Amino acid sequence: MPIPSTSPKPKEAKLFRNNRSQAVRIPVEFELPGDRVLIHREGAKLIIEPVSRPANLAELLAEWRKEAPLDTDDHFPDIDDIPVKPENIF
Template identity: 70%
Template sequence: MSTASPPSRAREAKLFRNNRSQAIRIPVEFELPGDRVLIHRDGSKLIIEPMLGPSNLVDLLAAWRLEEPLGPDDQLPFIKDAPARPEDVF
C-alpha cells in the first residue's frame, strides 16, 4: 500500500508538441515513478496517476475485478469443427 504525498502548491508547467501529441514538462517535485501513467479527464481537469502494476497474485486478481466485463467483440468466435475420428496407430 502506498502512502499519499502531502498536497503541494500549484506550479506552472510548459506544454509542447511531440510529433502529433501534446506533452507537458513535469517539474522535478511532481516526478512520477515508472515510465507509464494513467490519464483521465474529470470535468476540465486532467488527472495523471503513476501506473503501478500489481506486485503479487492477490493484487493482480483485485485489479482484474475492477476491469469492465468483456463484450461480445472480445469473445472467441465459434468454430464448427468435425468430430474426432479414431485413428489407427502402428
C-alpha cells in the same frame, strides 16, 4: 518513487509539441513512478495519475475479480484446427 502525501504549491510547467501530441514537462517535485499514466478530464482540469501494476499474482487476481463476469455473448471463437498427422521420428 513514493508519492508525497502533501502536494507542493502549484508550479507553472512548460507545454510543448511531440509530433502530433501535446506534452508537458513535469517538474521533479511532481515526478510520478513508473512509465505509464492514466489521464482524464474533470471540467477544465486534466488529472494525471500513475498506473498501478499488481506486484504479485495475488494482487493480479484481486484486480481480475473486480471485472464483470462474462456475458452469454462473450465467448471464445471456434478455431478450425488441422488434425495432427503422425510423424515417423526414426
